[in-house]
Amino acid sequence: MKTTINWGILAPGRIAHKFAHDLKLVAGAKLLAVGSRSHQRALDFAGQYGAPHSFGSYEAMLDCPGLDVVYIASPHVGHFEHTMMCLERGIAVLCEKPFAMNAGQVRQMVNCARANGVFLMEAIWTRFIPAFEEAMRLANEGYVGELKTIRADFGFKADFPPEHRVFNPALGGGALLDVGIYTIFLATWLWGRPERIKATATMSSLGADDSCAMIFEYPGNRLAILDCSLILKTEIEAYIYGETGTLRLHNRFLNTQDVSATFYEKSSEHFHLPLTGHGYYHEILEVNDCLRQGKIESEKLPLDFSLLLMETMDRVRKEAGIVYPTD
């Protein structure tokens, strides 16, 4: 069994710094190479995190001998192309969320990974956060009774210049794909495909959704009420309401360390489960485990789930009128 898993980081931007920090905490993981559009940026990043190789193009990095897996941290619109570049060379991929711009692209990525027998996973780190896992266990085991409603929000005031990727439709900007995905992830993780979706968005002058509100309907009188924003700071909490109580995933629910259960005024319980590093540590462990076992897919975060997540986001976009040049 391979002891050290050699990682490459493609596109060393903001999130890649946090990821590289956590990678250093994982036993048996090594940052081997960094690829940037600028060799200087790759050099600086490699120097900061102790990577022995740096490259001034993404393609060049993929020829680095010994590379096992690449973490893709480019803007959303790059995910499809950069993932395919790796998979076609037989290199495993952990790709940031959203997995791609639409379900058609995700289907091609999944087909390519399966056809080539290469590992692929979406970097939905929330799935591996210890307190989130505990909340899901409690929810699914009936801790608060039969589940009826989910509420989740993720809004922050994006304090970036107007040309930043989060505002730019050409780079996949907008609240839904950037942060709304986490609220949709929660509902989809618990309940799967919604029967009906209602959604509406407010659009910025640049043509990206700056806020989006959604209601998902499921059989059995169940509802998910979700919202996201790039112009407002919201609580960033999630509530799962059952017939005997409520589970609350405290701020920020996507990487929470605290979950509480209240049983309608009678009693309450609090669970604290700490994160390691920034929280990306946990998804890295899963990728390393899968690669050591020769898996081409994580059973804990299956590719069919990522496809369902993107299909659901496509449905929201259609309902809310959110379109991209890549459509």
Ligand SMILES: NC(=O)c1ccc[n+]([C@@H]2O[C@H](COP(=O)([O-])OP(=O)(O)OC[C@H]3O[C@@H](n4cnc5c(N)ncnc54)[C@H](OP(=O)(O)O)[C@@H]3O)[C@@H](O)[C@H]2O)c1
């Ligand atoms: N999981 C999480 O918690 C989390 C948090 C934040 C973001 N994300 C995801 O990670 C991805 C990157 O987000 P980020 O906040 O790190 O973005 P960022 O700071 O803008 O970094 C993206 C990097 O991509 C490269 N890039 C390639 N083409 C580009 C283009 N046309 N314009 C701008 N940059 C380009 C740049 O690196 P080089 O030029 O050096 O190659 C840039 O530094 C997004 O898809 C986002 O959804 C995930």
